[in-house]
Amino acid sequence: MVDLSTNLSGLILTNPIIAASGTFGFGKEFASFYDVNILGSFCTKGMTYLPRLGNPQPRIAECKAGMLNSIGLTNNGAEHIARHEFLEIKNYFKKPVIANVCGFTKEEYITNAKLADESPTVGLIELNVSCPNVKQGGIGFGTQTNILFDLVKAVKNAVKKPVYVKLTPNVTDIKPLALSCEDAGADGLCLINTLLGARIDIKTRKFILANKYGGYSGQGIFPVAVRMVNEAFNCVKIPIIGLGGISSAADTLEMMMAGARAVQIGTANIIDPFACKKIVEELPILCQKLGINKISEIIGIAK
């Protein structure tokens, strides 16, 4: 028997496979396809305080080895999610979930994080710092060390549950940002979020996304994610959840060897609704083949 368990700041997952935020809803649809309790956990759709319809359509564009999205955090609002969606999860998922928390001001992040903190469904808070800071000219919270430090510290002071910061890769250097999170008391990091991209229809000469730019995800970003996880792993001591284009058990092991203690599966769920199930089933077989008895032993082992 391969030991697939992994420890995220006291939250023990039976395996390192977590479905990524925005690709799994609140798990309800997937629960009708397969028993989602086989997952280590899943991240819920990002929540803002006010309900959001998101960006104008079209907000999906295909590209080679992936897709762009400019969905724009469509959600029913944090109060509604805490009172309805989080409670409903208990009907089909018996493990703690990871709540993805967004905000447009520091105060909003705190309010939303507290709602997640108070929910018995939630085991860990994932702070999505890719949102624009409306009070400071719309610049992303996750792109400047001082702003990020201030936000992480404030959220940490407001909640009891572990806080993992989901970093954006759209920065010159991830290392100082990772260190800022650690210094501010973050319990862990998740990386990478989507890479900013664009597609143009050469016939109509228009951007495909109504929003022009969107986040690139899927298999194409995997090598970038492996590199950035490793860079962060080499400069912080806090645990890292790796994500970005993972679509197989082999990708999972590669990401863990780069330094990830657990992984998230995102776009793969959208292409194949059974992607996570397949990876969970493949993982022990592949470990056995490679002589891995305890998966936590390979974290950051790449030389």
Add this chain to the structure above:
Amino acid sequence: MKQALLKIKSTVPLTNDVFKTVLEGDVGTLKAGQFIDIKLKGFTLRRPISVCDFDDNSITIVYKTVGEGTLALSSLPKGKILDVLTELGNGYVITKIPKNAQVVLVGGGLGVPPLYGLAKNLKKQNINFDMVLGFNSDKEIILYNEFLNLGVNTVVTTADGSCGVKGFVTQADLKNKYVFACGPVPMLKAVYEVCADGQFSFETRMACGFGVCQGCTIQTTQGFLRVCADGPVFTKEQIVW
């Protein structure tokens, strides 16, 4: 939703760029107005395509080759096995038709195919209805004979007047009618303005097709609804333009 491996039985062109493909296998339990989502080799996202006709072990789709994906689909050989998600979306709900309502099915261009399955179903249930099919020109007319063969009173309109009534589908009398409409948004809106009530089938760019990514979410009178999972068919009262 059901994931199925379906075999291509046949693909035939209906016009220059519109194809009819029949898929065989364990297609699940379908309703008219639902759609399927097809995985194609070399493409990240699946192709969501409305179901034109179906029975217990086959699905007929009619689609336009608007991009590389649909072009690839149209050129796949007979016998090829495809990974398909079926039973997607809500479909038309016949039980919502009010008593004594005059029913009209209104299709525009590639909005015509999903109305075929509905027309067959209405016929089976002995519900009377008329059809209005709108196209840009006579070269783009599809499925007209199929509807005639069902014994349905079918009016064709063409924007350029090359066949049938010149103009749009709203040339037909839709006032006080209960409609089932599928077609481009301007057509849906025009039909919405004149009809008494009805069900409208929408199209958006989708990523997942089964309700998790929120890519296709729209504003409705009942809040944010997903075109893929809560639609693609919406009732008149649900629609916000």
